Amino acid sequence: MNVILEYYIDKVMKMSVPLYQYIKEQLIEIIQDQAANTPVQSERNLAMEFRASRMTVRRAINELVDEGYLYRDANKGTFVSDQSLLKRNTLVNSDTYSYKTLYFDVKINTENPMRKKLNARADEAVIHLFRTIKEDELPIGVEEIYIKRSELSDADFANVSKTKKVMDLLGTGTSHYTFTPELVPAKYASLLALRIGTPIIVTECLINTIQGRPLAYLRTYNNPENRVIEITS
Amino acid sequence: MNVILEYYIDKVMKMSVPLYQYIKEQLIEIIQDQAANTPVQSERNLAMEFRASRMTVRRAINELVDEGYLYRDANKGTFVSDQSLLKRNTLVNSDTYSYKTLYFDVKINTENPMRKKLNARADEAVIHLFRTIKEDELPIGVEEIYIKRSELSDADFANVSKTKKVMDLLGTGTSHYTFTPELVPAKYASLLALRIGTPIIVTECLINTIQGRPLAYLRTYNNPENRVIEITS
DNA sequence: TAGTGGTCTAGACCACGAC
């Protein structure tokens, strides 16, 4: 009741978070200290407790299931998932990384092969960015970035060299990663503090708008000693 | 009308596909030859056409959005996504791969380090499997697999050496991948048709039940010439 | 102003599982 009161205060004060969103947050709060496989209340009970319809509660629960917090067992109930491996992706998760831009430019009429990947005409402006990635002073990787100028707002363009995740500049869309094993290039070995001949993983990422227009191309040389690439799904 | 008739024939004949599922399939049929950004009919129109409620149509559309087929633009409409890069993951996509099992055994009381990863007691039976992966006679990779016997039904156990995707043996759960660059091990170089000293990507995958119990551990040595690791999201 | 997607309600019936 306290719970639902809180929500309606928000609502009245025009914060106006959707109810299902509010219920999600409350459920996360409730389960976050619970052991895996703990049952959550039934949908009908939660609906009463939050003074919401069952469909609204279901929406909240469904999204938590999709996000890996809960799982359903038909005819039995809904339970807390094992969260020891919560969905994560070290390629995108950059909260603790620091970046140093070593090169920044906007080029027109260059012969760079990346233009083809971006499907950019010869006279289109393309942003070039080269930066190092560190975590606690340890070199994590070096990154070459190419972004189509025409896809960025002026505000985003002004921030581009400060941006951590290029994804954040762009709305929803698709990203396509490829992973290639290489020996560390001589020109990057010292930046990565790796010996010549060390095998590394190079990740390439092409980011498209949901409409199918290429937006950005990233090429990252990852230091295998300091950055373990991992993906949980 | 033809469309909805078909569905109800199915329904009467007890095929009993959920309506939202049927609508999904029909929508995929409709859009599969359409260009990106083509609008689909409004939810209200589709509801009339399928004689379904708007909420049911919404569910179908929502799932297609999650799966990357469609995208929404609030207050404007729903549109066909660019499908040139449909979600895929070459690590799991094994339709065209052929497997050859070189080693199969069930072991108890071994000193294998994989037992720790599987959290298996010393006296638990663990299935060991070693196999090569080929596509059109080209070596794609070699794979070491460890599966807890106790998590498999007798039927699954009988099929385990014929199984393509280990994931298929297990219900839903989480899988956690790590990617490591290595030089191809001498013992696998000839199986992979690679020269000694070639850098490769080794993927390790730990599969857990949704309850958090480890089920299987896979270690794959990927041939970079014949298998490009890629992930679209 | 008319149409769209976004949210929400208050019911309903079903199959299945545990008791």
Next chain:
DNA sequence: TCGTGGTCTAGACCACTAG
């Protein structure tokens, strides 16, 4: 038998966009 999640309906109001 009772409670669960799975599916579905027929409405409703909102904010926003485009003509």
